Amino acid sequence: MSDQSEQARSTTDRPAAEPDAPRLVYELAEGTADMKPLLGGKGAGVAEMSRIGVPVPDGFTVTTQACVATMESGGTWPDGLWAEILAHLDALEQRTGRQLGAAERPLLVSVRSGAVVSMPGMMDTILNLGISDESVVGLAEESGNPRFAWDCYRRFLQMYGEVVEGVPAHAFSDEIDALKSRRGVEQDTGLTVEDLQALVETFRTVALRHTGEELPTDPREQLRRAVHAVFASWDTPRAGVYRKAHDIPDDLGTAVNVMQMVFGNRGDTSATGVCFTRNPSTGAKELYGEFLVNAQGEDVVAGIRTPLPLAQMEQVLPDAFRELLDTMARLEQHYGDMQDIEFTVDDGKLYLLQTRTGKRTAAAALKVARDLVAEGVIDREAALRRIEPAQLDQLLHPGLDPDHGQTALTRGLNASPGAGVGAVVFDADTAAERGGAGEPVVLVRWETTPDDIHGVIASQGVLTSHGGMTSHAAVVARGMGKPCVAGAGELRIDAEARTVTVGDVVLSEGDTITIDGTTGEVFAGALPLVPPQITDDFTEVLSWADDVRRLGVRANADTGADAAKARELGAEGIGLCRTEHMFMDAERLPAVQAMILAEKPEDRAAALERLLPMQQADFTEILTAMSGLPVTIRLIDPPLHEFLPDLVEQSVLVQRLEDSGVTGRELDDARTVLGHVKRLSEMNPMLGTRGVRLALLYPEIAQMQVRAIARAATAVREQGGDPRVEIMVPLVGFDEELRRMRAVVEETWAEETAGDLPCTVGTMIELPRAALVADAIARHADFFSFGTNDLTQTTVGISRDDAEGSFLSAYVEAGILPGNPFASIDVDGVGELVRTGVRKGRSAVPGLKAGVCGEHGGDPASIAVFDEIGLDYVSCSPYRVPIARLAAAQVTLDASAT
Numbered sequence: 001m002s003d004q005s006e007q008a009r010s011t012t013d014r015p016a017a018e019p020d021a022p023r024l025v026y027e028l029a030e031g032t033a034d035m036k037p038l039l040g041g042k043g044a045g046v047a048e049m050s051r052i053g054v055p056v057p058d059g060f061t062v063t064t065q066a067c068v069a070t071m072e073s074g075g076t077w078p079d080g081l082w083a084e085i086l087a088h089l090d091a092l093e094q095r096t097g098r099q100l101g102a103a104e105r106p107l108l109v110s111v112r113s114g115a116v117v118s119m120p121g122m123m124d125t126i127l128n129l130g131i132s133d134e135s136v137v138g139l140a141e142e143s144g145n146p147r148f149a150w151d152c153y154r155r156f157l158q159m160y161g162e163v164v165e166g167v168p169a170h171a172f173s174d175e176i177d178a179l180k181s182r183r184g185v186e187q188d189t190g191l192t193v194e195d196l197q198a199l200v201e202t203f204r205t206v207a208l209r210h211t212g213e214e215l216p217t218d219p220r221e222q223l224r225r226a227v228h229a230v231f232a233s234w235d236t237p238r239a240g241v242y243r244k245a246h247d248i249p250d251d252l253g254t255a256v257n258v259m260q261m262v263f264g265n266r267g268d269t270s271a272t273g274v275c276f277t278r279n280p281s282t283g284a285k286e287l288y289g290e291f292l293v294n295a296q297g298e299d300v301v302a303g304i305r306t307p308l309p310l311a312q313m314e315q316v317l318p319d320a321f322r323e324l325l326d327t328m329a330r331l332e333q334h335y336g337d338m339q340d341i342e343f344t345v346d347d348g349k350l351y352l353l354q355t356r357t358g359k360r361t362a363a364a365a366l367k368v369a370r371d372l373v374a375e376g377v378i379d380r381e382a383a384l385r386r387i388e389p390a391q392l393d394q395l396l397h398p399g400l401d402p403d404h405g406q407t408a409l410t411r412g413l414n415a416s417p418g419a420g421v422g423a424v425v426f427d428a429d430t431a432a433e434r435g436g437a438g439e440p441v442v443l444v445r446w447e448t449t450p451d452d453i454h455g456v457i458a459s460q461g462v463l464t465s466h467g468g469m470t471s472h473a474a475v476v477a478r479g480m481g482k483p484c485v486a487g488a489g490e491l492r493i494d495a496e497a498r499t500v501t502v503g504d505v506v507l508s509e510g511d512t513i514t515i516d517g518t519t520g521e522v523f524a525g526a527l528p529l530v531p532p533q534i535t536d537d538f539t540e541v542l543s544w545a546d547d548v549r550r551l552g553v554r555a556n557a558d559t560g561a562d563a564a565k566a567r568e569l570g571a572e573g574i575g576l577c578r579t580e581h582m583f584m585d586a587e588r589l590p591a592v593q594a595m596i597l598a599e600k601p602e603d604r605a606a607a608l609e610r611l612l613p614m615q616q617a618d619f620t621e622i623l624t625a626m627s628g629l630p631v632t633i634r635l636i637d638p639p640l641h642e643f644l645p646d647l648v649e650q651s652v653l654v655q656r657l658e659d660s661g662v663t664g665r666e667l668d669d670a671r672t673v674l675g676h677v678k679r680l681s682e683m684n685p686m687l688g689t690r691g692v693r694l695a696l697l698y699p700e701i702a703q704m705q706v707r708a709i710a711r712a713a714t715a716v717r718e719q720g721g722d723p724r725v726e727i728m729v730p731l732v733g734f735d736e737e738l739r740r741m742r743a744v745v746e747e748t749w750a751e752e753t754a755g756d757l758p759c760t761v762g763t764m765i766e767l768p769r770a771a772l773v774a775d776a777i778a779r780h781a782d783f784f785s786f787g788t789n790d791l792t793q794t795t796v797g798i799s800r801d802d803a804e805g806s807f808l809s810a811y812v813e814a815g816i817l818p819g820n821p822f823a824s825i826d827v828d829g830v831g832e833l834v835r836t837g838v839r840k841g842r843s844a845v846p847g848l849k850a851g852v853c854g855e856h857g858g859d860p861a862s863i864a865v866f867d868e869i870g871l872d873y874v875s876c877s878p879y880r881v882p883i884a885r886l887a888a889a890q891v892t893l894d895a896s897a898t
Helices: 003-010 033-051 064-072 081-096 133-143 146-163 169-183 193-211 219-233 237-245 297-301 310-316 318-335 362-374 380-386 389-396 428-436 450-458 472-480 536-548 560-568 589-597 601-625 647-659 665-680 692-697 699-718 735-753 768-772 774-778 788-796 807-814 827-844 860-869 878-897
Strands: 025-027 059-062 109-115 125-129 254-260 271-276 288-293 339-346 349-357 413-416 419-425 441-445 461-464 484-486 492-494 499-502 505-508 512-516 521-524 552-556 574-578 630-634 724-729 759-765 783-786 849-852 873-876
Touching (some): 025 081, 033 059, 033 109, 033 349, 125 146, 146 193, 169 193, 271 310, 271 318, 310 318, 318 349, 362 536, 413 472, 419 428, 419 461, 441 450, 441 512, 461 512, 484 512, 552 878, 560 878, 589 601, 699 724, 699 735, 699 759, 724 735, 724 783, 735 774, 759 774, 768 774, 768 827, 783 827, 873 878
Parallel strands (some): 441 461, 461 484, 552 873, 574 630, 630 724
Antiparallel strands (some): 059 254, 271 288, 339 349, 413 484, 492 499, 512 521
């Protein structure tokens, strides 16, 4: 018996809760859409549909509070919960005139999870609860369809055994597959009533073999265990992985919805399906969905049978189809957003089981938002709130080159757009391992299950041989922006041999394939990709964001190409240009090394003269691309040893030359380099001779850079441009450092420009001391830019390069840290230092311009903090500029709402 069953059994009947205790169960008719935090998304959605007259099954909801209380107590239910559930079950029986498990007019119920934030497929559901040896006979007689009744029975045992008692899913599916093989049928619907009766007995035996006990036959006991199993599914590994990937808090819990069963498997007049009110891949206002005749909902989302396009329902069930279309339009208008709907047709009568805001691609999100505004359903502010900023990253990834000229290996359903190239892997664990190590992989499966979520996250895309546009793989991939080709029926996957066969082509694990989720095509090998195209929807919606936001958005860019791309994506300038990256170019490194190795000042000066035109050319490109916008250029930051060979490698080289008997200049030069490497090496170089310290020791380096910047600015102006230069001094911790360095910059600038070209001088605040004495430093600065990457390292005492590969992830998993402080700002520590630096800096220099140029500048959660602190702008990588623009707008809207 599983631990879940033991815990459920331990939740013995308790007295009803005290009168002033919070209610833990609500009738369907008592709920509204506003009660989502208490009733979960599914419970609140069904309650709201009932309230506005949409046909839904009757039932009740166990609240998220009950789940949270159960988790907090280690699995023990809160006092009175079971008694409250039984009271609501009694009321449901009275309303329906049916009784759970009765031989006549039996009541069957579904037990479904319902998280506050949609988590498709991640938690558990049990259908057909209440079926038994007695009630199956009554259901058969009442319906006049024994096959339907016994199909419900085998489905219940299969789901209950797997979800509640912990029987492996394959133990049941293997028996079904074996029986279908013996009977010579491909679909479950080909099994006879006698076959299904035999399966019921087989499933009981399977459960006994795996649990050591008979399955319980009391339907109320089954209900109690089922509710507990749904509670427990909140803490399954797959649910945890999904929450982590989507930043969903772990303490929300799930509601449990107990609803009267309606049956899509009653025969040819019954069906089940999933539909969206708009295309979730493109956002187009068109029919999108799938259905299956004579099936239950799990058959569609699990990909057990390949469903039919929703349009075909008009021929099969025309009355229900027309009612469904009317209801879809009504729900979208009511909620003011695209809806994801689950429905069942029971003997011709339509019921809706769920409605929720539909998961969609970024392209669809923008189009839906823009169209709903144009249709007058919502205003621009509501549209901006609807789009997840991080999702915009999907639009900035490359797609398949339409001129590739290759013939597709096979084709499936274009379930989620975009292109994915990678090595074939056949299971989620392998995908997570190889993908997590940096290898591009494509997960190829018969159909994904919720347990595959970690593999989907690590993959470039997903390819399945079964399932449809609304199957688990499709829904999850769309939500993550992963390309997905589903239902590619020609694929023959041999999981044991680790091969997939298409016609005469056999691909083994590790072979490269390309999938095109936009067309549904699959290709052998790696096909070329092309840059993404910015759509009108993207431009229009982000222009709305620009009209709203207070916070400026710049980009971190070190080349003219990066600067041009940043401007194309809406950057309002460059907040960080790292000049040392220019030194790393292979053609320039010899000149840089000559400058470092110079023994005499004149030799160093000669090397710097060689570098000057190279730097000038770089700055000319950047200032041209950003003409009319500010460009913050940081003077050289890293220690000089980074431009020289590694100490160990150079030592080995010298030893090898000596052992080989090499003499003369080659050996002398190698020894000279080794000597400089040893001299410049430091135990902790990131806290050593770098930044302003290096510039004050070797002012000629900074002078060369300032000359290059000034000459570039002059050239751009002469060509009709408008260069706006800001020079930034890094790693300042003492006000005297900045005072002296500013004098060097201003003197050199004046020499080059004759004082007729403006330039401001500021500093990067990346040391705790700098933030604490910001008032003194500000007296010598025109602006502050907070370098939160190094500020996090020096404040928290964590080396990013070391920690992210060692203890940091373990700390986050264990809850010691709320998240990676390098990904999202440490609000109480680093965030407080930024706040202090801004406050003290502006106390000395009112109106002091202040921004952020660390990676946090592109993180929506961090942007909210920076806006509240009162920074003037954030700066991030070019491809995160759109994310920052939208996030900054949402922060402004949230502030105005409060």
